[in-house]
Amino acid sequence: MIPSLSCYKVFLPSLHFHKFISSKMGLAEMNITNLSMGVTVVGVLVSWLYIYRWRQRNKIGPKTWPFVGAATEQLLNYDNMHDWLVSYLSKSKTVEVPMPLTHYTYTADPANVEHVLKTNFPNYPKGESYRNYMEVLLGDGIFNADGEMWRTQRKTASFEFASKNLRDFSTVVFRDDALKLALIISRTAQYEQSLDMQDVLMRMTLDSICKVGFGVEIGTLSLQMPDNPFASAFDTANIVVTLRFIDPLWRIKRFLRIGSEALLNQSIQTIDQFTYSMIHKRKTEIKQAKASGKQSQIKPDILSRFVELREDPESKLSDKNLRDIVLNFVIAGRDTTAATLSWFVYMMIIHPHVATKVYDELCKFEAERAREEGVALFHVGGLEDIHGFNKRVEQFSQLLNYDSLGRLPYLYATITETLRLYPAVPQDPKGILEDDVLPDGTIVKKGGMVTYVPYSMGRMEYIWGPDAQEFKPERWFKDGAFQHVSPFKFTAFQAGPRICLGKDSAYLQMKMTTAILCRFFNFHLVPGHPVKYRMMAILSMAHGLKVTISRRI
Numbered sequence: 001m002i003p004s005l006s007c008y009k010v011f012l013p014s015l016h017f018h019k020f021i022s023s024k025m026g027l028a029e030m031n032i033t034n035l036s037m038g039v040t041v042v043g044v045l046v047s048w049l050y051i052y053r054w055r056q057r058n059k060i061g062p063k064t065w066p067f068v069g070a071a072t073e074q075l076l077n078y079d080n081m082h083d084w085l086v087s088y089l090s091k092s093k094t095v096e097v098p099m100p101l102t103h104y105t106y107t108a109d110p111a112n113v114e115h116v117l118k119t120n121f122p123n124y125p126k127g128e129s130y131r132n133y134m135e136v137l138l139g140d141g142i143f144n145a146d147g148e149m150w151r152t153q154r155k156t157a158s159f160e161f162a163s164k165n166l167r168d169f170s171t172v173v174f175r176d177d178a179l180k181l182a183l184i185i186s187r188t189a190q191y192e193q194s195l196d197m198q199d200v201l202m203r204m205t206l207d208s209i210c211k212v213g214f215g216v217e218i219g220t221l222s223l224q225m226p227d228n229p230f231a232s233a234f235d236t237a238n239i240v241v242t243l244r245f246i247d248p249l250w251r252i253k254r255f256l257r258i259g260s261e262a263l264l265n266q267s268i269q270t271i272d273q274f275t276y277s278m279i280h281k282r283k284t285e286i287k288q289a290k291a292s293g294k295q296s297q298i299k300p301d302i303l304s305r306f307v308e309l310r311e312d313p314e315s316k317l318s319d320k321n322l323r324d325i326v327l328n329f330v331i332a333g334r335d336t337t338a339a340t341l342s343w344f345v346y347m348m349i350i351h352p353h354v355a356t357k358v359y360d361e362l363c364k365f366e367a368e369r370a371r372e373e374g375v376a377l378f379h380v381g382g383l384e385d386i387h388g389f390n391k392r393v394e395q396f397s398q399l400l401n402y403d404s405l406g407r408l409p410y411l412y413a414t415i416t417e418t419l420r421l422y423p424a425v426p427q428d429p430k431g432i433l434e435d436d437v438l439p440d441g442t443i444v445k446k447g448g449m450v451t452y453v454p455y456s457m458g459r460m461e462y463i464w465g466p467d468a469q470e471f472k473p474e475r476w477f478k479d480g481a482f483q484h485v486s487p488f489k490f491t492a493f494q495a496g497p498r499i500c501l502g503k504d505s506a507y508l509q510m511k512m513t514t515a516i517l518c519r520f521f522n523f524h525l526v527p528g529h530p531v532k533y534r535m536m537a538i539l540s541m542a543h544g545l546k547v548t549i550s551r552r553i
């Protein structure tokens, strides 16, 4: 306790001196009073904070601080966020993460996931927050749309995706691009060089989706590995919009056009330039084809189909709508597939016994298919016979088509197992329109967000059993046959009315590519290369996947 200074005044002899001293003493008294008040306030604050945190001692999920909620903990764990969530969700199937202006609920409970994605689907749209974060990139495209706008796009796109024309066209595109990739890899092996597999896979899927989506060959997958401004801008935009989810200052940065938001602005300009030029090119080609009566020359790509739809008087599609549609498909089809393929290759590297089983299945398949087609397989005169080797790769690729690829169950299971542990969309947030109670009793409030977490779900023992964290394609088989599981348990493609529209197309490309890669190559990680995910909407590798390669016959 601090004593009051006034008790010393009685000892002072002269009034003048007294006044002088007492004025000085008054100041000191004030300072000490202030100090004592300050100490009291700090004391109260510290006690309050202590009680605030103490009351959360039994809480499962991140502990919060007043005003900022769990934002600090989430920011501190940002680079590791998926595993940070695994640590909480393994203790509780649902965790609450209060944030400054909103409230996040993360769940790995299949019953909750079914409720959100299907049973009470209308209550869980993408939501305003998601829309605000992503609009700059996705616009009004299917990924970012809700309600009627989503329903219309979904209907049209589902119809297009079901078309045999598009499937046949995609098969050819995927085969050509996988073959191109194989020849680049073969050359890398020949010269004993290293290669960033994620980079080449991103190039391959970008080329493919641009061909399937816009009908245009952009040629980023080539031996010269050309820089592509669209691809770099696209990656940057993806990273920055993901950062918005946890950066409370993003709106200010956007307003001031500084930092990450300035970078985003620049990237969007590059993306738009590229996309609008594609749209104009395709429109001109279609106009010319129609004017010369050569409708059959109109390509079966997605953009052409939507440009044609635009001519329907009922359709109100503007250039901006077309831009949003195609960009959404690029986002949907490019990074997801390339990221999955990268994790697949990594799984083959660290699980060589699985790579051997995949290889054995492919060799058997090759022999069977060659017999069926009545073709003699090229004889390769040893690993030095580069020409013969490349010819054999090409010949093998011709044996692959939509139907024959369906006869590789172990390969299919290996891709699926990769997606279980490394889902391309690791967490998927939904808005909340009205207060609701999830099946496990968690109350969710209007305006917050509920996120199902495929990355965590794939690792939960309460879903997959004690070996949940192991990479084991065999888990997908029962009595020798592949067993599909509930999409509310294996959530890599989402589930319910908004289930991924490109699932079959993605599997087609992944099977085509991995069949060629695993049949003819072994991959080895460059020593010391770190493999770690990067925090963005898609689960890609932060440092790429540097490998050396050996050929196998």
Ligand code: HEM
Pocket (backbone or CB within 6 Å): 142, 143, 154, 157, 329, 332, 333, 334, 336, 337, 340, 419, 423, 424, 425, 428, 491, 492, 493, 494, 497, 498, 499, 500, 501, 502, 503, 505, 506
């Ligand atoms: C391994 C590859 C893929 C994975 C793991 C995957 C996963 C997903 C997921 C999780 C969603 C829901 C996203 C959300 O709620 O925002 C989704 C939606 C979607 N995907 Fe895929 N996807 C893949 C490949 C593709 C491909 C190749 C295409 C088409 C070219 C595609 C087209 C779509 C579309 C159009 C939607 C939006 C559906 C809607 O909102 O109604 N996806 N995908």
